Amino acid sequence: MPTLTINGQEHELDVPDDMPLLWVLRDVVRLTGTKFGCGVALCGACTVHVDGRPIRSCIAPVSSVVGKKITTVEAIGDTPSGEKIQRAWLDIEVVQCGYCQSGQIMSAAALLESNPSPTDSEIDAAMSGNICRCGTYPRIRAAIKQASQSG
Amino acid sequence: MLHRCSDDDKEDQKGLSRRTFLITGVAAGGGLMLGVCFTRSRGAKAQTGEETFEPNAFVRIQPDGSITLVMPQVEMGQGTYTSMSMLIAEELEVELDEVGLEAAPPNDKLYKNPLIGFQVTGGSTSVPGFWEPLRRAGATARVMLIEAAASQWQVEPAACRAEKGEVVSPAGERLSYGALVGAAAKLSVPQNVTLKSPKDFTLIGTPAKRLDTPEKVDGKAKFGIDAMIPGMTFATVSACPVFGGKLKSVDDSKAMALKGVRQVVRLDDAVAVVGDHMWTAMQGLSALDIEWDKGPNADVTTESIVQQMARASEKEGALARSDGDFAKAIPNAAKKIDAVYEMPFLAHAAMEPMNCTVNVTKDSCDIWVGIQVATRAQTTAAEVTGLPPEKIRVHNYLLGGGFGRRLDVDGITQAVAIAKQVDGPVKVVWSREEDIQHDVYRPYYYDRFTAGLDAQNQLVAYHHRVTGSSILARWAPPAFVKGLDEDAVNGAAKEFPYAIPNILVDYVRDEPPGLTTGWWRGVGPTHNIFVVESFIDELAAATKTDPVAFRRSMLAEQPRVLGVLDLAAEKAGWGSPLPDGVGRGVSVQFAMGTYISQIAEVEVTKDGEVKVRRVVCAVDCGQIVNPDTIVAQIEGGIIFGISAVLWGEITIEGGRVEQTNFNDYRVLRINETPTIEVYLVKNEEAPGGIGEPGTVGIAPAVTNAIFATTGRRIRKLPIKSQFGPE
Ligand code: FES
Ligand code: FES
Numbered sequence: 001m002p003t004l005t006i007n008g009q010e011h012e013l014d015v016p017d018d019m020p021l022l023w024v025l026r027d028v029v030r031l032t033g034t035k036f037g038c039g040v041a042l043c044g045a046c047t048v049h050v051d052g053r054p055i056r057s058c059i060a061p062v063s064s065v066v067g068k069k070i071t072t073v074e075a076i077g078d079t080p081s082g083e084k085i086q087r088a089w090l091d092i093e094v095v096q097c098g099y100c101q102s103g104q105i106m107s108a109a110a111l112l113e114s115n116p117s118p119t120d121s122e123i124d125a126a127m128s129g130n131i132c133r134c135g136t137y138p139r140i141r142a143a144i145k146q147a148s149q150s151g
Numbered sequence: 152m153l154h155r156c157s158d159d160d161k162e163d164q165k166g167l168s169r170r171t172f173l174i175t176g177v178a179a180g181g182g183l184m185l186g187v188c189f190t191r192s193r194g195a196k197a198q199t200g201e202e203t204f205e206p207n208a209f210v211r212i213q214p215d216g217s218i219t220l221v222m223p224q225v226e227m228g229q230g231t232y233t234s235m236s237m238l239i240a241e242e243l244e245v246e247l248d249e250v251g252l253e254a255a256p257p258n259d260k261l262y263k264n265p266l267i268g269f270q271v272t273g274g275s276t277s278v279p280g281f282w283e284p285l286r287r288a289g290a291t292a293r294v295m296l297i298e299a300a301a302s303q304w305q306v307e308p309a310a311c312r313a314e315k316g317e318v319v320s321p322a323g324e325r326l327s328y329g330a331l332v333g334a335a336a337k338l339s340v341p342q343n344v345t346l347k348s349p350k351d352f353t354l355i356g357t358p359a360k361r362l363d364t365p366e367k368v369d370g371k372a373k374f375g376i377d378a379m380i381p382g383m384t385f386a387t388v389s390a391c392p393v394f395g396g397k398l399k400s401v402d403d404s405k406a407m408a409l410k411g412v413r414q415v416v417r418l419d420d421a422v423a424v425v426g427d428h429m430w431t432a433m434q435g436l437s438a439l440d441i442e443w444d445k446g447p448n449a450d451v452t453t454e455s456i457v458q459q460m461a462r463a464s465e466k467e468g469a470l471a472r473s474d475g476d477f478a479k480a481i482p483n484a485a486k487k488i489d490a491v492y493e494m495p496f497l498a499h500a501a502m503e504p505m506n507c508t509v510n511v512t513k514d515s516c517d518i519w520v521g522i523q524v525a526t527r528a529q530t531t532a533a534e535v536t537g538l539p540p541e542k543i544r545v546h547n548y549l550l551g552g553g554f555g556r557r558l559d560v561d562g563i564t565q566a567v568a569i570a571k572q573v574d575g576p577v578k579v580v581w582s583r584e585e586d587i588q589h590d591v592y593r594p595y596y597y598d599r600f601t602a603g604l605d606a607q608n609q610l611v612a613y614h615h616r617v618t619g620s621s622i623l624a625r626w627a628p629p630a631f632v633k634g635l636d637e638d639a640v641n642g643a644a645k646e647f648p649y650a651i652p653n654i655l656v657d658y659v660r661d662e663p664p665g666l667t668t669g670w671w672r673g674v675g676p677t678h679n680i681f682v683v684e685s686f687i688d689e690l691a692a693a694t695k696t697d698p699v700a701f702r703r704s705m706l707a708e709q710p711r712v713l714g715v716l717d718l719a720a721e722k723a724g725w726g727s728p729l730p731d732g733v734g735r736g737v738s739v740q741f742a743m744g745t746y747i748s749q750i751a752e753v754e755v756t757k758d759g760e761v762k763v764r765r766v767v768c769a770v771d772c773g774q775i776v777n778p779d780t781i782v783a784q785i786e787g788g789i790i791f792g793i794s795a796v797l798w799g800e801i802t803i804e805g806g807r808v809e810q811t812n813f814n815d816y817r818v819l820r821i822n823e824t825p826t827i828e829v830y831l832v833k834n835e836e837a838p839g840g841i842g843e844p845g846t847v848g849i850a851p852a853v854t855n856a857i858f859a860t861t862g863r864r865i866r867k868l869p870i871k872s873q874f875g876p877e
Contacts, residue, residue, distance in 0.1 A: 016410065019430045027385060027428035032377035033370020035551075036429070037502050038583045042813040045502060073370035086368045093360065093779055096787055097228030098367030099374060099502040099551025124822035131813060133502045133552050134228045135790025137824040139783070 002066045006031070007075035013062070021057040021065055022046045025072060033073040033102045037131065044130030045099065047106040048072050054110040056129075073102035081112040081147075088147035096134035104130050108144050117148045204332040206295055206340050208261040209288040210239065216316065216329030218243070219251045223262040223281065224272045225523055226363055227550035227557070228787070229842040230780035231277045233361045235285055237776055238278075241354045242289030242347060244313040245328075252362070254547040257525040257540075272523045273558050274674060275743040275840025278776055282838050283346075290344045292335075299334035300326045349774065349835050358779045363549070375548040378508040378519035380576040384413060386569055387432040387580055389439075390421035390589050393806040394665030395446040398422060402440035409435055416572045423569045429580055448665035448806035453595075456663045456803065457493070460597040464618035468657035469634035471617075471644035475653035480612035484603025488693055492600070492682040493867040495800035496663075497593035497671055498808075500816055503551020504586040505562040508578040509570035511536055516543045516567065517576070521550035523557040531560045535567040554791070555670030558626070559591045587816055588808040591669025592801055594620035594639075597661075598682040603653075608694040610705065612653040615643050615683070620668040621660045634660060641675030642847070643683055646741045648712045649705035665806055672791055673846040676742035681796075681868070684738040684851035689864060698737050698855065699725055711771050712739050714832055715748040718769035722830055723750035729860075732756060733764065736855025738848035744839030745772040746832075749789070749848045752825075753856035759874055763793055763825040763853055768845065770829060773836035781841050782829045788845020789827055794818040796850040798871050 003012045006029060015024055025031045025048070034057060037045030041056040048057045049071040076082030085108045088094075095101050104127070111118055111126040118126065123144050132140070204212040211219040220239050226232045236250045243250075255262040259269045266280040267273070293313045300318035301308040303326065310321040317325045349355075366372040391397060401422050403415040411431030416423040424435035481487065508519040509532075516536050522528045525545050532543040550557055566579040581589070596619040603612035623638050624631035635658055644656040662668075671677065691701035699720050706713050716739050719725075729735065732754055739748045752765040766789055775781060798817040802809045810816040854865040857874075865873055 015428075016430075019428075023428050023430040027430070030379055031370070032373070032379065035374075035502070036376065036504065036580070038813055039433075040583075040812060040814075043502070043583075077369055089368045090360075090364055093364065093783065095228075095361070095364050095367045096230070096783060097226075097502070097550060097552045098363070098372050101367050102370050105368060128820045128822040131502065131818055131820060133500060133554070133791065133818065135787035135819070135824075136783075137790060137819075137821040138786055138827055140821060141824075 002062050004062065004065060004070060005068070006070045007072060015062060017063040018061045021048065021060045021062055021070070024062050025057065031072050031074055035099055035102055037100065037103070042131075043100070044103040044107060047103040047130065049076070049106060049110060052110070052113060054107050073106055076106060076109050079109065079113070082109040084147040084150055085109045085112060085143070088143040088150065092139050092143040092146060094136050094139040094143050096136055100130060100132045100134070104132065104140055108140065108147070111144065112147060118144065202333045202336050204292070204336045206292045206335070207288045209285060210243070210292045212292065212328055212332050214329050214332045216327055217251060218245060218249055218328070219253050221255050222252045223255045223264070223270065224277045225254070225521065225547055225550055227272070227521070227523070227553035229277070229784060230361055230777060231272070232363050233359055234278055234776045234780060235281060236362060237354050237359055238281065238285040239289040241352060242286045243293050245316045247354060247359055249316055255525070257529040257545050259526045270524065270526045271558065272553070273555065273670060275842040275844065278838045279744050279840055286346050287344065290346050291340060294341055294344045295335045295338050296328055296331050298338055299331040303334065356775050356778070359777050361780070372549055374503050374551045375508070375519060375521035376503055376506040376551065376580060378546070378548060378578065380508060380510065380519065383508065383576040383578055384425050384427065384573065385429045385432050385578050385580065386416070386423045386425040386573070387429060387436050387582060388421055388423040388565065388569065388585065389436055389441065390565070390585070391443045391446070392588060393443065393445040393449055394451070395448045396420065396806070397444045397446060399442040399444040401442070405440070406435040406438040409438060414573060415439070416569050418565070418568050421565065423579065425573055425577060433582065445806065451664050451806045452804050453802045456595060457597065460595065460618050460661050463659050463661035464597050464599055464616060466659060468616055468618070468659035471635060471640040471658050472647070472654055472656040474651070477612050477614050477653045477655035480653035481601065481603045481614070484612055485606040486604040486693070488602045488604070488690065490600045490686055490689060490866060492598040492685065494596045494678055494681065495802070495868055496595050496666070497795055497799050498587050498590040498801050498810070498816055499554045499556035499671060500587060500813070500818060501552030501554055501556055504581050504583055505556070506578065506580040507563050507566035508576060509566050510576035511567065511570045514538065514542060517546065518543065518563060518567070519546045519548060520563060521548040521557060522560065522563065523550070523553050524560060527560045528563050531564045532567045535564060536571060554672040555674070556590065558670050561591065561667070583813070584811045587810050587812065590801075591667045593671030594622065594668040595663060596678045596682070600682070600686045602686070602690055604690070604694060608696070610651050610690060613651045614655045616657050616659065617643060617679070618659040618661050619678075620662050622668050622670060624660065625667070626669070634658070636660065638675040640679065642679030642740065642742055646676070647683065648709045648739065648741055649687070649702070650708055651705065666803070672788065673742070673843040676740060676847045677792070677843070677850075680738060680740045680742065680847045681850040684740070684848065685854055685864070685866070688736070688851065688855045688858065692858070697726075702737070702739060711746045712741060715739065715746045715769040715771050718830055718832065719748035719750045719767050722769065722828060723752075723767040725750060732860060734856040734858070734860025736852045736857070736859055738851040738855065740844065740848040742844050742847050744837065745770065745841060745844045747771075747844050747848055749852040751849065751852035751856045753853055753860065755857060755861050761797060761857065761870055761874060762823070765826045765828070766849065766852070767828045768830070769832065771832035771834070772839040772841050773834060774838040775831060775833065776838065778831060781831060784841045785829045785845035786827045788843060789849045790819050790824060792846040792849035793825070793853065796853050796868060796870060798869050800869050800872065
């Protein structure tokens with residue numbers, strides 16, 4: 001029975017070891033902010049942080065994250081980078097349908113955490129795994145820049 | 152400040168609005184709540200049994216002063232929750248953040264889209280369609296509240312005015328709307344109220360923050376796929392991969408042996424596995440041994456479909472437009488130019504895969520889903536369950552992208568059929584592969600052109616024959632009259648902006664065996680503007696005329712088209728030098744009531760890689776409601792269109808779709824995204840649509856730019872099938 005630390009809380013779970021973290025979060029813990037988009041690490045909708053690093057939860061078996069710190073979009077606002085990113089997202093009005101945005105925000109917050117002032121090409125490199133069908137990319141770029149400049 | 156929203160939100164110090172974004176299943180006491188409910192209420196709680204003021208189906212005001220817009224349109228990213236609220240708030244004289252939202256229940260009578268005729272969000276019609284009805288709904292409420300206050304003060308209503316949620320008397324006394332609810336509710340509803348004049352607008356036309364954003368940045372927003380119903384199970388499904396095939400047999404012994412797998416549901420043409428969560432359902436599905444009866448379409452290929460279409464396109468079609476006499480004019484032309492254009496089947500690939508949660512009981516059926524057509528959801532569920540429509544409750548959620556896909560209810564029909572065999576609520580979620588392989592596809596189109604130029608290089612005769620599936624004939628049969636699909640020729644016939652003395656446009660319906668075709672962002676115009684604007688560009692090249700000048704010469708009677716064309720040309724620096732390997736291409740369009748011109752700068756590298764570097768877009772959509780939403784929709788529409796023009800295609804082999812996921816149905820990513828500049832023309836013309844037009848004209852702007860730099864004309868999309876490496 002794996003025990004996971006999700007957003008600072010311990011969860012003892014009765015799930016198979018090979019079950020991807022995405023489905024544990026969504027269907028068992030019922031944190032639905034993390035989204036299913038492709039299931040095979042092609043779209044980034046399922047991005048969460050494990051020990052501060054972005055991973056695709058749709059292909060991460062639950063056994064691989066036991067004992068690690070898992071952060072989802074629901075709690076990313078409690079980190080300084082996450083809070084800056086959310087603020088910039090609101091200010092620039094990045095969001096359209098919003099379905100991809102949990103993943104975008106998690107990727108962007110991780111980028112800012114590791115690189116406080118990313119260049120355009122660093123933004124592209126960090127964000128190219130996150131698809132947005134609504135086409136919010138120009139605003140994502142602008143919002144990351146704004147967040148990187150905000151105090 | 153980030154807004155954390157919950158029922159016990161106490162952060163509001165001033166006792167102003169408190170907001171909740173509630174998505175609940177079964178509320179306490181078994182009462183059912185609506186899917187999306189975006190409420191704002193004032194400090195004081197409404198007493199149960201107290202009167203509310205509901206002058207019409209859209210506006211409800213409570214004694215505590217809280218205002219609710221019963222929202223006829225669904226939010227799928229286009230910003231309609233905010234624009235619709237702005238229309239009401241403007242006339243009601245309240246601040247935008249005083250308006251709460253509630254998804255309208257299915258009811259074609261009360262909530263029909265005036266431009267389409269039933270309850271539907273689509274075709275970029277929300278603002279054009281509800282521009283008047285929602286302002287009228289707000290104005291009616293305002294007039295009645297004023298009348299209620301005036302009679303209390305015993306003054307003339309005309310001497311009072313409404314301001315920020317209060318009525319003000321000539322002497323400066325004030326009564327809040329909440330305090331007037333009881334009295335206003337007793338008045339008869341006036342038939343003709345005067346709407347505000349555009350010069351008095353304080354909200355419409357000014358940038359408003361979107362109401363749905365805060366919940367979309369912290370994971371709280373609930374899409375259909377997020378519905379959580381107590382006691383629910385999870386299912387995933389595989390429909391026969393060959394269109395029109397049936398389920399022959401299934402061996403489920405391995406699947407049923409898996410822990411957490413509860414049930415295998417057999418439908419006529421599909422199998423579903425129900426489990427404790429999506430993962431077990433997915434594991435169960437792949438453990439099934441399924442045998443399909445492939446049915447009549449097992450030999451269908453893209454090639455066979457196109458051959459059939461090419462043959463069909465040789466017959467005369469239903470007449471869509473005839474000016475002058477093409478048949479007479481063409482033999483006299485000094486130069487004749489023919490061309491054939493082809494556009495592929497396309498999938499929608501919205502980020503939220505198809506899903507639907509259903510609970511069927513003996514005498515009721517509840518559906519939790521994000522759908523553009525709530526009443527159709529109700530109808531199909533009634534048909535599948537045999538229950539009367541009033542026993543079907545549709546809880547409409549946010550849509551994780553629509554793009555036309557959620558104008559069809561096939562996923563709901565299937566989910567209800569599955570749920571009928573399952574005890575308790577079940578959430579059916581399609582895998583991405585299922586979503587791409589069982590879409591309703593944008594039709595393949597096959598277009599023939601013939602044009603005649605006179606000795607002075609003037610375009611004197613023009614024939615365009617559209618051949619393709621009719622979505623309208625399936626989706627709205629009464630609209631398909633005498634073999635003509637008005638949507639399939641939209642942008643090619645009536646809305647064709649160029650003055651040419653002899654024009655003939657006709658349409659041949661040809662259905663691809665097995666496939667269902669459906670609406671796709673930009674509908675008819677996305678197809679027609681590509682072929683028309685490409686062919687016009689060919690004619691400009693044939694006459695050695697600059698593409699902007701050539702278009703201008705035939706647009707003298709179209710001032711708004713000219714306006715956007717000139718604006719785009721100026722902003723793009725049309726005619727100024729570009730680096731080697733980079734070209735500029737232009738397009739103009741009139742679609743969904745909006746005029747647009749786009750100019751794309753495209754680079755083609757030596758090894759044939761195509762990169763869109765910059766897009767300039769000039770937009771005249773008449774009266775602007777929320778300017779930033781317009782810019783966002785245009786940006787997003789352009790990006791959606793670039794994915795399609797570069798790579799988008801669904802191909803068929805052995806009666807089934809070959810593409811599976813984002814690896815082979817490629818879409819644009821951030822590193823491939825050009826700079827996009829949007830310029831808005833301001834005027835007070837009737838408002839046009841904005842959700843789709845950005846997608847419409849980008850393809851020809853890109854391919855015309857490729858022609859400008861390489862001399863190669865792209866007559867078949869996507870570009871990848873024509874050009875360089877993938
Ligand atoms: S769902 Fe995990 S990357 Fe797409
Ligand atoms: S906002 Fe809709 S997919 Fe990104």
